[in-house]
Amino acid sequence: MQVIALISGKGGVGKTTLTANLAVALAQRQARVLVIDLDPQNAQRLHLGMDPDDISGLVREGIHPDSIFDSPFGVHFIPFGQVLPQDLAEFEDELDQQPHWLADRIALLEAAAFDFVLLDTPPGSSVFLQQAMQAAHRALIVLMPDAASYATLAKFLDLVQEYTAQREDFYGADLLINQMPAQNRLGHQVREALYESHGKQLVPVAIHKDARVAEALAFERPVLEYEPGCKTSLDVQYLADWVLDSHQQ
């Protein structure tokens, strides 16, 4: 079982979208995949076809086989759940006291024989990122090819390094560019600059920006299901192959 965290310094880069779609692509390749939403925004359920009125999730039900929802897209899923501010504050305190809360519970899922557990996280520094970095074997840092993502990257890499310094089974963080415009000079310049500065960590596919992604969300389904032939879907398929290849090495 490999645990992969999708993380970012900046918000709104596409972690939730890519977690859902990478999970679906891996499931299409016969992998058994569990997605865990660690973000209090509780937005992953909108991508994975959960009833919008269902408020259950890991804060109340915990992480164990009974709290897993089987999405219609071949992916197993534990939402964050909808919680009151008071309950969220208490949960954050509990996580703060138990840095391995998530890692310990994922380890107990071993019998469910998942090939991959994908963690969707909130942006920036948080107790949820800290938990994810104690549980993950690798991380995908999602970036947009813009100046803000580029400028904040070094600080975020330092944070990841700090959180994972004591880990012996963390194999590193790779950089994944998302929302790559088809024609935009700045986008290509940032991509080149990232290649120069962090070439070894850069995932060998950038995920294109495509209007179908927003359309798919309006229909509450991953773009891979909504429009399998669009640019974003094809890039995510390549990403899934790369994840499988690099997992086997």
Ligand SMILES: Nc1ncnc2c1ncn2[C@@H]1O[C@H](COP(=O)(O)OP(=O)(O)OP(=O)(O)O)[C@@H](O)[C@H]1O
């Ligand atoms: N490849 C893409 N092409 C077009 N739009 C995209 C793409 N990826 C993400 N988006 C859009 O960008 C917005 C943010 O995406 P998403 O919610 O997945 O980001 P996030 O990193 O999870 O955000 P947050 O930090 O708030 O959790 C959404 O409107 C989504 O539809």
Ligand SMILES: [Mg+2]
């Ligand atoms: Mg998100």
